[in-house]
Amino acid sequence: MSFAADFPKDSAFNKAKARYFATPTDAVVSALFAAFAVWILWSLANWALLHAVFGANQRDACMATEGACWSVVSTRWRIVLFGLYPFEEQWRSAIACVVMVVVAALSCVPWFWSARRLPPLWIAGFAIFYVLMRGGWFGLREVTEQNWGGLSLTIFIFAAVSLLGMPLAIVFALLRRSDLPWIARTMALVIDVIRSLPLLSIMFTFAIVMPFVLPDWAIGDKLYRVIVGYALFFACYQAEIIRGGMQALPAGQEEAAKALGLTYWHRIGYIVLPQAFRNALPPTINQFVITFKETSLVTIIGFFDVMASGRAASGNADWNFATIEMYVFVALIFFVFVFTLSRYGAYLERRLGVGRR
Template sequence: MTAFREQMIAQRQPPDQRRGVIGWLRTNLFAGPINSIISLIVIAIAIRLLWPVIDWAFIEADWVGNSREACTSDGACWVFISARWNQIVYGFYPEALRWRVDIVFAIFAALIAWLIVPKLPAKKSVGIFALIGFPIVSWILLLGGMFGLDHVPTRLWGGLMLTLTIAAVGIVGSLPIGVLLALGRRSKMPLVKGVCVVFIEFWRGVPLITVLFMASVMLPLFVPAQMEFDKLLRALIGIMLFWSAYMAEVVRGGLQAIPKGQSEAGAALGLGYWQRMGLIVLPQALKLVIPGIVNTFISLFKDTSLVLIIGLFDVLAIIQAGLTDSDWLGFAIEGYVFAALIFWVFCFSMSRYSQYIENRLNTGHK
């Protein structure tokens, strides 16, 4: 027996042409005649300008080899990067002990992945370990001299390892110091406010090169001869204090954007000053200035290359040192392009993650 439907099927919506690749192109690039013409012109100009770069960097490039004799084409010679890869990553760290650096890199990558992935549990505990435990573990592994690990002086540190060390310490240290300075500058106690104002304006008024030079060359002249400070440690302290002054002004802008009634409401509930700041004011203020905070982090990461002036070889300095080798003269473009790519990857990642955090914390201020 065959059954027939007595009622018509309800009308369905037509397929949405704005979805998918074709929908995106139609919405953003070819929405109308004028838009289509402009898009085609821009695409043609982009292909005209980018094709020689693509041809040089990928199609005509040399990738495999151990010396410049392997670079036989007219394209880029990425053999320079592959031949010096270990030095670019580890600097002058002893080859037999580089497994310690690999462990630090693995822990760092695992912590970043754990904090980024939304559904993973125990983020608070992982965050506390990342801020407190991980720096201690990394310092023990990299420096050695304890728990049976061979001591590796910081003068042998270099490359990407040194760049990430300076950037991580500067970022982790400058944010809490900057928050305290911002709160101190808004304090009603004249002495506290005065000290914070002098600190902030002093460090913002001198260039970072001067700070590094003073920390490396001048500071030892003002301490007893028997007291020695590690050069890397002096640079880390200088970078941390320098960027904490800039971070303080960013945070202060967020504090000024919060209405005074928020703090007054907390006081009416019987909350103390630090409770009001920690539970009410600061969470709102920091959320508003996420772009400024990440912008400061990106500037800090790029300025790690300035440590070259005090004899520390970060990833850019290692590449520059490799370009002075007589066996690799004439391949400066490949080295600088690769260094720029490294900095761009880390800075772009921080920028994209900050946008993700902004969207996740958005509570209807638009």
């Protein structure tokens, strides 16, 4: 009797054997790959954990070790999270970030999934975030946008783009489906033109070119001009995603709603949009993931976001040998946010049965 016979046919051992060791060739390939994976994991653990330096201000110890120098993170983490924000006021930036994270977490609760609850939640959370960051009210010291930076600036840009871009995307999608040809074609032209341009060129246009063509009273701060341009870019892509979700609906549903005497806005609000967002859930989650990651592009036009802050934290003479560790830390920050959002999107797909027939 073989050793495998001692296990049930549906056991993990027999499943692994059938999948990876079914033939001698499969067994050799699986063994080589497993050995390579073990070597990679051991080398990574040896560098990142076993021979690493973790304590703050341990530059000399870092120079003497072959492992990772996490001391640069322990020493300079405030720059990554808060950028140029005044040291004594960084508690405000930290609370502001926590507020937006809590808002995002509450958005995952089904009770908030309505047009009467979700927008007020985000507007209130964003208002609290802005008041804490900007100050000037309630006895808080004023801190201008030029001193914002790090993770808090990244979250601010992402939240502002989402708040402006999503309603604009819904409007664009509805105009794109208008029964009036001149409205639908004009909107299609606008969407196609903006989608054909790189995001970086749009950011440069709103940051550098717009002040030359706008009146003085409409120029505003460069940060807000960039956010408006980014929101317009987001809205054009998201509008096509929403329109695709609308086109997936059976035509008979809207015709039945018309036969029942429902008005246009009742048909859109209660029948079309809820199902369109359900159909468009996977690409919508993907669009939010891309939007969060592409906030790092603002470093090119002079903003001190989390990526630029990480580069600055390890860019001085004392820590310029530890750039890899700092970039790993920044990558971990992005990974936590993006992976959490992706897993929540997968959970929603399972919960709502997206893609099932």
